[in-house]
Amino acid sequence: MIRHVEIDPLALHALITSQQIRYGGNQHLKIYGTLKCASGKRMNKQNRVFFKDEAEAVAQGYRPCGHCLRQAYRVWRAERQS
Numbered sequence: 001m002i003r004h005v006e007i008d009p010l011a012l013h014a015l016i017t018s019q020q021i022r023y024g025g026n027q028h029l030k031i032y033g034t035l036k037c038a039s040g041k042r043m044n045k046q047n048r049v050f051f052k053d054e055a056e057a058v059a060q061g062y063r064p065c066g067h068c069l070r071q072a073y074r075v076w077r078a079e080r081q082s
Contacts, residue, residue: 001060003027004048012050023051025062032057033065040065 002021004012015021016035024040025032027049033040040048051057054064054072064072 001025001056002050004045004050007050015050020052021050022053023057025049025051025057025060030062031065032062033068037065037068039067 002012002015007015012021022035023032024035024037024043025048026040026043027047029047032051032054051060051062063076066073
């Protein structure tokens with residue numbers, strides 16, 4: 001997990017371009033989603049973190065975004081309700 005405020009913008013761009021970072025998350029809400037998600041783009045920079053894949057986000061205790069990862073969110077929610 002990489003915190004947005006702890007990485008240089010050029011280094012961040014290089015990691016995204018090389019697809020070493022594929023997901024972003026909200027550190028306080030514990031939600032992760034795609035980098036193109038409108039909800040994630042509105043997020044405060046101090047709350048934003050980045051992950052290389054979904055497995056890393058889930059291992060850190062994050063849940064899928066209900067907007068950009070709708071199917072994964074539905075599965076997550078169904079698991080929590082059972």
